[in-house]
Amino acid sequence: MAVLIVNGTREEIEVDPSTPLLWVLREKLALTGTKFGCGIAQCGACTVHVDDSPIRSCSTPVSAVDGKTITTIEGLAPSATELHPLQTAWIEHQVPQCGYCQSGQLMSAAALLASNPNPNDADIDSAMKGNICRCGMYGRIRQAIKTTASYYEVAGISAASTESLEVSGE
Structure with missing residues (x-):
């Protein structure tokens, strides 16, 4: 099980540790703002922040971010009614x-x-x-x-x- 803090919410996710973070975000947490572009960390469409640093989620296994704070495009703005x-x-x-x-x-x-x-x-x-x-x-x-x-x-x-x-x- 992976434990992630995603957009300020603690998430416990049962998933193979080698699963790319991108697919955990999109398929397990329904956060579809992060896109799949190339799958080899070359295009940047899958960029999210892990502990405030940008990473390519398509090539980052969820095991590498266990216990870390993740911000997706859905969590970039200060609230659901305001834009960043x-x-x-x-x-x-x-x-x-x-x-x-x-x-x-x-x-x-x-x-x-x-x-x-x-x-x-x-x-x-x-x-x-x-x-x-x-x-x-x-x-x-x-x-x-x-x-x-x-x-x-x-x-x-x-x-x-x-x-x-x-x-x-x-």
């Missing part, structure tokens, strides 16, 4: 196209901002290089990350915070 500031910036900059990569992109971007609240283009490119967007929205993704970073700075809060921000041009 990155999600708001994503919408503002019209990042979502097909949407398949978005949960992984957002989780990688959130981890970047938590560790580097004022990233430059090189920082963003480095942090996001493992996330593939078939629609080619890389420029918009960069702008959304920069917008979120600037709003954190103006609001005087940490990017690691789950506080909601009004992220608009008004």
Whole structure:
């Protein structure tokens, strides 16, 4: 049995220890926001946070995260009725196209901002290089990350915070 803290909830799951975390999240916990893209940790669609660090859940056995804290895209926002500031910036900059990569992109971007609240283009490119967007929205993704970073700075809060921000041009 694996014991995980997923989005703040303790979960005890009977599963083969070699089962990828992705399938535990999707099939056992019905958290389907984390996507299967490639199955070999190359595309980033399956990115989640384990103890606040981004990992590829498709290639991480559940035994490797037993007892750890996991945050999925469903747990990124401060509440079920609010968006995370990155999600708001994503919408503002019209990042979502097909949407398949978005949960992984957002989780990688959130981890970047938590560790580097004022990233430059090189920082963003480095942090996001493992996330593939078939629609080619890389420029918009960069702008959304920069917008979120600037709003954190103006609001005087940490990017690691789950506080909601009004992220608009008004």
